[in-house]
Amino acid sequence: MKSFPLRSYQDVRDALLARREIALLDVREEDPHAQSHPLFAANLPLGKIELEAWTRLPRRGVPIVLLDNGEGFAQRAAEKLEALGYTDVSLLEGGLAGWVRAGGEVFRDVNVPSKAFGEFVESERHTPSLSAEAVGSLLASDERVVVLDARRYDEYQTMNIPGSVSVPGAELVLRARALSPDPTTRVIVNCAGRTRSIIGAQSLVNAGLPNPVAALRNGTIGWTLAGQTLEHGSARQFEPQAGRDDASLAQSHEAARALAGRAGVRRTTLEEAARWAADASRTTYRFDVRTPAEYEHAHAPGFQGAPGGQLVQETEMFAPVRGARVVLYDDDGVRANMTASWLAQMNIDVSVVDEARTADLTETGSWRAPKPTPASIASITPEALAVRLAEAGNDTVVLDFTSSANHLKAHIPGAWWALRSHLAPGFDDLRALPDAKRYVVTCMTNALAPFAAPEIAALTGKPVEVLEGGTAAWQRAGLPVERGDAQLASPRIDRYRRPYEGTDNAREAMNAYLEWEYGLVAQLGRDGTHGFFVI
Numbered sequence: 001m002k003s004f005p006l007r008s009y010q011d012v013r014d015a016l017l018a019r020r021e022i023a024l025l026d027v028r029e030e031d032p033h034a035q036s037h038p039l040f041a042a043n044l045p046l047g048k049i050e051l052e053a054w055t056r057l058p059r060r061g062v063p064i065v066l067l068d069n070g071e072g073f074a075q076r077a078a079e080k081l082e083a084l085g086y087t088d089v090s091l092l093e094g095g096l097a098g099w100v101r102a103g104g105e106v107f108r109d110v111n112v113p114s115k116a117f118g119e120f121v122e123s124e125r126h127t128p129s130l131s132a133e134a135v136g137s138l139l140a141s142d143e144r145v146v147v148l149d150a151r152r153y154d155e156y157q158t159m160n161i162p163g164s165v166s167v168p169g170a171e172l173v174l175r176a177r178a179l180s181p182d183p184t185t186r187v188i189v190n191c192a193g194r195t196r197s198i199i200g201a202q203s204l205v206n207a208g209l210p211n212p213v214a215a216l217r218n219g220t221i222g223w224t225l226a227g228q229t230l231e232h233g234s235a236r237q238f239e240p241q242a243g244r245d246d247a248s249l250a251q252s253h254e255a256a257r258a259l260a261g262r263a264g265v266r267r268t269t270l271e272e273a274a275r276w277a278a279d280a281s282r283t284t285y286r287f288d289v290r291t292p293a294e295y296e297h298a299h300a301p302g303f304q305g306a307p308g309g310q311l312v313q314e315t316e317m318f319a320p321v322r323g324a325r326v327v328l329y330d331d332d333g334v335r336a337n338m339t340a341s342w343l344a345q346m347n348i349d350v351s352v353v354d355e356a357r358t359a360d361l362t363e364t365g366s367w368r369a370p371k372p373t374p375a376s377i378a379s380i381t382p383e384a385l386a387v388r389l390a391e392a393g394n395d396t397v398v399l400d401f402t403s404s405a406n407h408l409k410a411h412i413p414g415a416w417w418a419l420r421s422h423l424a425p426g427f428d429d430l431r432a433l434p435d436a437k438r439y440v441v442t443c444m445t446n447a448l449a450p451f452a453a454p455e456i457a458a459l460t461g462k463p464v465e466v467l468e469g470g471t472a473a474w475q476r477a478g479l480p481v482e483r484g485d486a487q488l489a490s491p492r493i494d495r496y497r498r499p500y501e502g503t504d505n506a507r508e509a510m511n512a513y514l515e516w517e518y519g520l521v522a523q524l525g526r527d528g529t530h531g532f533f534v535i
Contacts (some may be wrong), residue, residue, distance in 0.1 A: 169309015
């Protein structure tokens, strides 16, 4: 086992305060990460490193510090990252427990830097808000009211305030004038909890929308706790051209550009951003903050799709290197500038691309994450696997490494779900499986399975095959699937269950979540490394 350097709590803290580049990575699964971690520790689970590292850590020389809580994941992650070409990999001295012993503040939940920043903004700017009861009364009256849901469209479809319209975060300033042309119309911004409601409402206030604006206090959680009914499966969205008429666009652009300037946002070009990305001495992230549909239609080479509202909400997931440079692109001068104004206030060095042309958008489709080529291993087609599984005494065990949520929705009959991070001595997950002469490994899209297969072969000494095309190919072939959690070899810790998702005591969980959010500003003060400011 190779020995990696150790970096102390104080060393990491000094780097954060000095704004030197550092990627502090918690390589546990999402649920244990959400229970306790340092403020700027981004979650990059050990089992997904090959799929995500080259996108989330684009510079191979970036200083990386890995942490776990004594499980040995950090050591294994360090070995994987070194194999992927990273040259400055260290382990946090003492792991999470060492951080705590040294006096480091720890935080709960996910996307904590962004959520803490939202609370910081509200505490500084006193963002206007209305209770669920007040908004319900307004909607029941004859007063002009429009409710804009700032979450992703898929979140909106899951549950929404009755009558609301989906306008994801970065779209608000661009679209709100068209959606509320009468300046007497009251505009309410909501999300599931608090952060995107606060940032969305404050964005409209900052941009000078003439309408009265307020955040729905505590979002759909507050609405539910007030005993009010949500809609499900709604499809109301802004029109693509909303806010793009000359007068509205000019007003929104002028306001957004001015806000970006006040926050210290820099200006750049696509050419300069490409030179920055090639610089081996500094990490540069390039993001296209338009809608997913616009991004997939055409985008500039090297730019990852990151809708602006989600980039502000999940900053450490998109850009885990603290101290890195971020470049944003749009085609309207509103969304990138508004997003940049918030990132700059989060103490991020951010620039906006000016004067890009449609001709520069030469790539299409979704982001194609760069990843290494897995080791060559035998494969089997869905049809051949179906024949084998139907044979008596076939002694083949199918292992599914998709997300646990995907597995529960649909999996190959008899397949066992497992965490790739638990494929190591010291974990008993595979002992729960029936005896096998061979294994077939799958995941939903066959992205992760080829990387897990050699580890299973090494751990068990048995033949291993990869299912061609994964479970999705099995389904496309019209083969049967099962649902449910009857065959879980590993604990379902790959995803942190949010407080509004099926807990035993939903009201208690939601109230506890809101109390946690209220306490974030005090935690920021105790931690002292954030560097946030508000214009």
